Amino acid sequence: MKSQIPDETKTCDVYCNGKFIGTHEKPKELIEELKKLRSQNIISPEVCIAYDKKGKVHIVSDAGRLLRPLIKIKNGQPMLTEEHLEKIKKGEMTWAEIVSRGLIEYMDAAEEENTLVALNETELTNQHTHMEINPFVIFGICANVVPFLNHNMATRVTLGANMSKQGIGMYCSNYGIRADTQRHLLTYAQKPIVKTKGLDMVNYDKRPSGQNFVVAVIAHGGYNMQDALVINKASLERGLGRSVFFRSYKAEERKYPGGQVDLIEVPDKEVRGYRSEECYRYLGDDGIIEPESIVGEDDILIGKTSPPRFLEVIEEFGMSVKHRRESSVNVRTGEGGIIEKVLLSESLDGDKLVKVKMRDPRIPTVGDKFASRHGQKGVIGFIVPQEDAPFTESGIVPDLMLNPHAIPSRMTVGQLLETIGGKVGAMSGRMIDGTAFSGEPEADMRKELEAHGFKSNGKEVIYDGITGERLEAEIFIGVVYYQKLKHMVVDKIRARSRGPVQILTRQPTAGKAREGGLRLGEMEKDCLVGHGAALLLKERLLDESDKTTVPICTQCGLVAVYDKFRDYSYCTICGENVDITFVEMSYAFKLLLDEMKSLCIYPKLLLGEKGGL
Amino acid sequence: MTTEVQKMIEEKNADLPLIVIKKLEKKLESGKLKKKDLGKVMDRVMDVYEKAKIEPGEGVGVLAAQSIGEPGTQMMMRTKHYAGTAMDVTKGLPRLIEIFDARRTPKTPMMTVHLTKEYNTAEKAEALAHSIKETQIRHIAKSLKLDFLKYRIVIDLNKEELKKRGLTPKVLETIIKEKFEKQASLEKDTLIIKAPKKVASVLQKLRGEVLKTHLSGIKGVTYVVIQKEDRNYMVYTQGTNLPDILNVKGIDPKKTKTNDIKEIERVFGIEAARHMLVEETKDTLKDAGLVVDYRHVSLVSDAMCADGAIKAIGRHGISGSxxxxxxxxxxxxxxxxxxxxxxxxxxxxxxxxxxxxxxxxxxxxxxxxxxxxxxxxxxxxxx
CATH class of the missing domain: 1.10.150.390 (DNA polymerase; domain 1)
Structure with missing residues (x-):
């Protein structure tokens, strides 16, 4: 309210979209007049008029501002009345009409500074200028995914909202004919039992991204320590958390200047860079893989050859030999699956275009990531056979066992309410409303739970799955909506002993796609130094990295030449009659010497004996 | 005179630090340690001391760096202030960086003044604190005018402020006359200073000079706070000037210190500076609630002071040389x-x-x- 427009008249500057357009003697009247015109739909409702702290009037109609609708308040009474709502229900009035009549106003960040917004009707006073349509709209789409979010700590809601973006679900209904480069799809997606009004608005029921798990808050043999999850094997076999990964590969018959073209075909053995015959075994006569073949890493999907990179080489007898290059498309390293679909088409340039879609069904394994909607994430630590899992009096075996330590410090009370809500919903066969600030009251849910013969606190008597003995403690158990997140071990697992190296430094490559190693960085090096592990350090940094043996001229101290064919070495500077010693060093150091030489620095190596290490 | 302990040391050819020897002697004197047990105890002490020594080839530098660096990452930006005062002292990570960078002047220079026994009362401490605080002409000026017609500066004095700061117009007059000689004159409550040349720019320059004229107190001390710690009154100052404060009667020159380590080096020499480096680092770490072994800190301080002048850790200091x-x-x-x-x-x-x-x-x-x-x-x- 600090920047309320002052009554006294003082000449002020007026800006339109940040551009100075003139001055006005009575800013208050100007603003009131403009807003009046806006409420009459003479000025677009998307134009905002704001009075800033420096006493300037801003009229803004820029594109790309965030606007949000608020109910206008006049004399402490909302201008949108029950009457209007009745009319809307009957279909006599539309949203556009309400907006154009100024009952609801769109606010941007600047104009919002001049308003006092009430959360609900009970809060209304004469000072209020606007009211929220519903309190939950103060949260965005993602935050409204979280049920009972007003019972959670703010950081947990943020976490939950962010993780819901990584959940695998039914992202569209035409996934069968799409050729997304990479996509996950949850096979048996369910709509959440506990939902929010915000979810209804984005049609979450039609595009869900999770399943309702029966969750018991119980430790299980240490396998759910530190946020790990224990999952019931029978549940997985029934299809819980099962997803499919799709990846599409594509190849194009490019045309090159000079009339040369790429060819999609089964490459000839003469082709440069021909891989082993085995790789091409799935290709049909057209050079494209057949659907439903099971492929593994490095298998060829689309056989393709390209024209030679340089001009044709004229051989001895004046014959020009075609050396076409192999440029087939193969399955990425570490991936595999079944060919779902082959798509033949034409590119924008009119070239032949082939897309191959691969499917990889994935059953949850140890290490896959799951999360509830309350920022409670975890990876599977153990998959229990159903016969070993704990069960309730009625024989219910939980799908998922969550460690109790996950709850107190994080204070996700919303998840506990969802557990009870999910249980109630499952028993009564109805959906539970968990909208922020207006969800179903806890007391009501507890009563309903009691009516179904459960304890009102959601706890149940549990029997140990292995011994069959009754557990001393009663266990909190209910239904929670869990999401399978897109981070899965099969995509991340990686190992290397030997492998590709960089050309420049001869050090191992980095990254999974390049079959790279893991870097022993600066701080890790410091640790080895701190432990005095000198030999281990040398092994990591030299022997297992870029070790080379370089001939060094003892006279000039520079790198000499070793002629392998004649098995003799000489120095390009000092000639042949000098001592040349072979020195073991890191290739990066040799590179450093070369770079110093290019700086006109003479890096002379003085050689001496050093103990045999 | 050789003591029992010294005899035993010679006999066993032991290599023990002075502090341990003194402790043993004290125990022996007090009777807690019997003479007949001395040999056994000695063996045990030597054994423990030998075990406590660093092995040859241990990477002490890396260990020190890691032992200070790792807890440093947990340091929060939380700063502890001197209760209820406007004094702002750099603490935490910024201060640690400041110490190891060996800055010429700290961001918030500060002195901790201890008082002698006679001055350890509330009134005397307050009087001393007041006398320390620097007064310049700008503090006692009610208004200042530049008279461009007569090329002079006219200052109205604030009598109350003058009194508060323990100055009389007479004292003021003598100080000013000493500095500006015949150009200055005091008439009732107005101070007039003439410009040496009748040029406008000279007058402008003179203005700054006049305002910053030192009248009383210690140069550089802009603010003082008195606090009682245990039974002792302490004076904390904002701004530091060690050579001058040492001449003030009533302060304890053995305990009074500043957080400007370069100043300590200038006044007391490199050994004192090394000691302060250790102390300041220890205090900063302790304030942040971190436990770092003394030996790591002392090693770093030794490295910084090894060649007689404080060298920073980094490009311009140790790493660069x-x-x-x-x-x-x-x-x-x-x-x-x-x-x-x-x-x-x-x-x-x-x-x-x-x-x-x-x-x-x-x-x-x-x-x-x-x-x-x-x-x-x-x-x-x-x-």
Whole structure:
């Protein structure tokens, strides 16, 4: 309210979209007049008029501002009345009409500074200028995914909202004919039992991204320590958390200047860079893989050859030999699956275009990531056979066992309410409303739970799955909506002993796609130094990295030449009659010497004996 | 006079630090330790002392760096203030960086003034604190006018402020006359200072000079706070001036200190500065609730003070003055160091850790050391 427009008249500057357009003697009247015109739909409702702290009037109609609708308040009474709502229900009035009549106003960040917004009707006073349509709209789409979010700590809601973006679900209904480069799809997606009004608005029921798990808050043999999850094997076999990964590969018959073209075909053995015959075994006569073949890493999907990179080489007898290059498309390293679909088409340039879609069904394994909607994430630590899992009096075996330590410090009370809500919903066969600030009251849910013969606190008597003995403690158990997140071990697992190296430094490559190693960085090096592990350090940094043996001229101290064919070495500077010693060093150091030489620095190596290490 | 302990030490050829020897002597004197047990205790002490020693080839530098650096990452930006005052002192990570960077002046220079026994009362401490606080003309001026017609500065004095700061117009007059000689005159409550030349720019310059004229107190001390700690009154000052405060009667020159380590070096010398480095680092870490062993801090301080002047940790200090070209080049300003080394024909003996890692040799630390031990035996055989 600090920047309320002052009554006294003082000449002020007026800006339109940040551009100075003139001055006005009575800013208050100007603003009131403009807003009046806006409420009459003479000025677009998307134009905002704001009075800033420096006493300037801003009229803004820029594109790309965030606007949000608020109910206008006049004399402490909302201008949108029950009457209007009745009319809307009957279909006599539309949203556009309400907006154009100024009952609801769109606010941007600047104009919002001049308003006092009430959360609900009970809060209304004469000072209020606007009211929220519903309190939950103060949260965005993602935050409204979280049920009972007003019972959670703010950081947990943020976490939950962010993780819901990584959940695998039914992202569209035409996934069968799409050729997304990479996509996950949850096979048996369910709509959440506990939902929010915000979810209804984005049609979450039609595009869900999770399943309702029966969750018991119980430790299980240490396998759910530190946020790990224990999952019931029978549940997985029934299809819980099962997803499919799709990846599409594509190849194009490019045309090159000079009339040369790429060819999609089964490459000839003469082709440069021909891989082993085995790789091409799935290709049909057209050079494209057949659907439903099971492929593994490095298998060829689309056989393709390209024209030679340089001009044709004229051989001895004046014959020009075609050396076409192999440029087939193969399955990425570490991936595999079944060919779902082959798509033949034409590119924008009119070239032949082939897309191959691969499917990889994935059953949850140890290490896959799951999360509830309350920022409670975890990876599977153990998959229990159903016969070993704990069960309730009625024989219910939980799908998922969550460690109790996950709850107190994080204070996700919303998840506990969802557990009870999910249980109630499952028993009564109805959906539970968990909208922020207006969800179903806890007391009501507890009563309903009691009516179904459960304890009102959601706890149940549990029997140990292995011994069959009754557990001393009663266990909190209910239904929670869990999401399978897109981070899965099969995509991340990686190992290397030997492998590709960089050309420049001869050090191992980095990254999974390049079959790279893991870097022993600066701080890790410091640790080895701190432990005095000198030999281990040398092994990591030299022997297992870029070790080379370089001939060094003892006279000039520079790198000499070793002629392998004649098995003799000489120095390009000092000639042949000098001592040349072979020195073991890191290739990066040799590179450093070369770079110093290019700086006109003479890096002379003085050689001496050093103990045999 | 040799004591029992010293005799025993000679007998056993023990190598113990002075502090341990003194402790043993005290125990012996007090009777808690009996003479007949001294031999046994001595053996045990020697044993423990030997175990506490660092092994040859241990990477103490890396250990110190990690032991200070790792807790440093947990340091919060939380600052503790002197209760209920406007005094702002740099604490936490910024202060730690300041110490190790060996800045010429700290961000918030501060002195901790201890008082002698006679002055350890509330009234006397307050009087002393007031007398320390610097007064300049700008503090006692009610208004200041530049008279461009007569080329002079006219200052209205604030009598109350003058009284508060323990100044009389007479004292004021003498100070001013000393500084500005005949150009200055005091008439009732107005101070008039004439410009030496009748030029406008000279008058403008004079204005600043006049306002900053030192009248009383200690130069540089802008603010004082008195606090009672245990039974002692302490005066904390904002701004530091060690040479001047040492001349003030009533302060304890043995305890009074400043957080400006370079000033300590100037006034007391490098040994005191090294001690302050340790103390300041320890205090900063302690304030943040971190536990770092004293030996790590002392090693770093020793490294900083090793060649007689405080050297920063970093490009302009220790790292920039390493003996090895490769070690210097691998840190910062690679090309500069390489070019300089080539111009002077430097030779890198590959004695340090970094150089050997670059070249691809076993470093001379930990398991890389044994070779060195073999060589000492070689020397013996030559004898």
């Amino acid at each position: 390493k003996a090895s070209v490769l070690a210097r080049a691998s840190f910062e300003e690679t090309v500069k160091h390489l070019l300089k080394a080539s111009a002077y024909g430097e030779v890198d003996g590959l004695k340090g850790v970094v150089e050997n890692i670059i070249v691809g040799q076993v470093i001379a630390l930990g398991t890389g050391v044994p070779e060195l031990i073999m060589k000492t035996e070689e020397k013996k055989s030559k004898k």
